[in-house]
Amino acid sequence: MPHWLTGLLTCLLILLNTLIGIGPMLILGLLKVAIPHTGLRRLCSRGVMWIAETWAEINKSIFHLLLPTRWDVRCDTPLATDHSYLVISNHQSWVDIPALVNAFNRKTPYFKFFLKRALIWVPFLGLAFWALDYPFMKRYSKAHLAKHPQDQGKDLEITRRACEKFQQLPVTVVNYLEGTRFTLAKHQHQQSPYRYLLKPKAGGIAFVVAALGAQMRSVLDVTIVYPEARPPGFWQLVSGQVSSITVDIRGRALPPDLIAGDYSLDAEYRARFQQWVSQLWLEKDQRIAELRAELAARG
Secondary structure (H helix, E strand, O other): OOHHHHHHHHHHHHHHHHHHHHHHHHHHHHHHHHOOOHHHHHHHHHHHHHHHHHHHHHHHHHHHHHOOOEEEEEEOOOOOOOOEEEEEEOOOOOOHHHHHHHHHEOOEOOEEEOEEHHHHHOOOHHHHHHHOOOOEEOOOOHHHHHHOHHHOOHHHHHHHHHHHHHOOOOOEEEEEOOOOOOOHHHHHHHOOOOOOOOOOOOHHHHHHHHHHHHHEEEEEEEEEEOOOOOOOOHHHHHOOOOOEEEEEEEEEOOOHHHHOOOOOOOHHHHHHHHHHHHHHHHHHHHHHHHHHHHHHHHO
16 A cells, blocks of 8 residues: 555544543543542553553554554563553654554553643543543743742652552553653754763652652663664654664663652762663663664664
8 A cells, every 4th residue: 555545544543443442431530530439449540541451452453454564572571560660761753652552562551651731632642641640741941940940840749749649550650761852953952972862861760769669570671763764753653654663671670779769859869860870871872772783784
């Protein structure tokens, strides 16, 4: 099929799948808010997760049926659905999200992203994100914080409150440490010391670790690499123009001395946490270079 027809058919099937699942998900989401009984609310949460996992699994089938993309998923650690994980990944494109879905759906608990607040207004998906208890973040510029210092730390407080909900059920928390998608312009503007990555931000995951560290099985260090010099967009994926996607997953133990600490007030703990993140990023940068060289050699 021509690319435009593949893309149109793929999008229509994903839309149909979404329309079928969104109604039951919203009903359970509203019941979860209305019911005071903790056990029933937890049951509603499990129902919402099941619908989301089924929706994602059907989308995976659509991709595998219609698209020529080769999904190269590598994992050096066993995964389980009854443990919580912290996923740390590089971020280049909207295609990163289907890549994570393909790698983790029904192998780990359904994952939670920290989303920009504006995404709650996206038709259908915004309501689904709300029902799934995705935390909506609002990032403030330095100029805004200079004029409104009372907003300092609000995003991290949202992280703290969201993690309190995550303690009720196993969860996979996905965090893009760069805070935004990688582009050459951003890379040059930051004067990033890494070849393929922007500078990481440790504060967000420090709060996740403080809230969930005791229940996490491990950190899943994810590296996503595309063969194209420029990361593909979502239309390129659904229209069959992405030849392959490599998702490299490496299990890492969370250092015991980082599980408990106050990132905001303890300077020594903050320095240790930032050093751990910097080392992860150095190794990830090297891993990206290795994977890109492998893809280049494969042709």
